[in-house]
Amino acid sequence: MSGRLADKVALITGAAGGLGAAIAKRYREEGATVFIADVTKEQGEATAASLGAVFVLLDVTSEEAWKGAIAAVIAKAGRLDILINNAGINVRKNIEEMPIESFEAMLAVNVKGPFIGIKHALPVMRKAGGGVILNMSSVCGLIGHAYTNETYTTTKGALTLLTKSIAVRYGKDNIRCNSIHPSTVETAFVREMLKDPQRRAERLGEIPMGHLATAADVANAAVYLASDEAAFINGVALAVDGGATAD
Numbered sequence: 001m002s003g004r005l006a007d008k009v010a011l012i013t014g015a016a017g018g019l020g021a022a023i024a025k026r027y028r029e030e031g032a033t034v035f036i037a038d039v040t041k042e043q044g045e046a047t048a049a050s051l052g053a054v055f056v057l058l059d060v061t062s063e064e065a066w067k068g069a070i071a072a073v074i075a076k077a078g079r080l081d082i083l084i085n086n087a088g089i090n091v092r093k094n095i096e097e098m099p100i101e102s103f104e105a106m107l108a109v110n111v112k113g114p115f116i117g118i119k120h121a122l123p124v125m126r127k128a129g130g131g132v133i134l135n136m137s138s139v140c141g142l143i144g145h146a147y148t149n150e151t152y153t154t155t156k157g158a159l160t161l162l163t164k165s166i167a168v169r170y171g172k173d174n175i176r177c178n179s180i181h182p183s184t185v186e187t188a189f190v191r192e193m194l195k196d197p198q199r200r201a202e203r204l205g206e207i208p209m210g211h212l213a214t215a216a217d218v219a220n221a222a223v224y225l226a227s228d229e230a231a232f233i234n235g236v237a238l239a240v241d242g243g244a245t246a247d
Contacts (some may be wrong), residue, residue: 014087
């Protein structure tokens with residue numbers, strides 16, 4: 001298959017649906033061999049089947065599960081060129097109401113998960129002569145956000161700096177690490193969340209371009225950063241936000 005990611009092997013976490021599935025679809029269109037990793041087996045298998053991808057069961061909070069997932073990719077494809085840490089959760093409570101258990105769960109998925117994945121992807125990529133790691137952060141990993149809880153911004157901020165640390169240390173191994181920072185993305189969940197016209201107007205009001213991001217906007221950024229066109233892009237926090245973080 002030809003395309004901008006031809007002959008590349010990608011593992012995408014949290015890809016049974018939502019943004020992860022949108023990225024997986026674009027990667028397949030660009031010629032990549034795609035492994036969809038998710039904790040949701042039935043939906044993950046269905047998504048993989050619909051895209052001509054491979055499903056791998058993965059709880060990103062488990063180091064043993066990560067070892068198994070990466071071993072499965074190597075066994076089937078022989079290499080791992082691209083790791084996308086997309087899996088994430090958000091318990092929507094402010095800091096005064098946030099149960100410590102929920103805080104710990106968000107840290108486990110949003111920070112510990114990418115940390116473990118990167119830990120075990122690095123030696124595989126180094127042995128192959130290089131690779132690309134993309135971490136799905138958020139505008140909330142760049143700024144404090146009035147409509148988002150403090151725990152989520154804490155986890156996404158940590159992911160932003162983890163990205164830069166990996167980029168600095170492992171660039172010498174031809175391993176590039178970048179983060180993507182979408183503003184609110186127009187999904188079925190978001191449409192329901194913003195069905196109140198006033199609430200939707202608040203979100204739109206913070207975006208200079210006047211509309212929400214689409215899943216395609218984010219997926220296209222993920223294609224670019226993983227492609228050879230971005231061969232000298234390393235340690236970048238790429239905002240896909242219509243200018244929301246520009247001021």
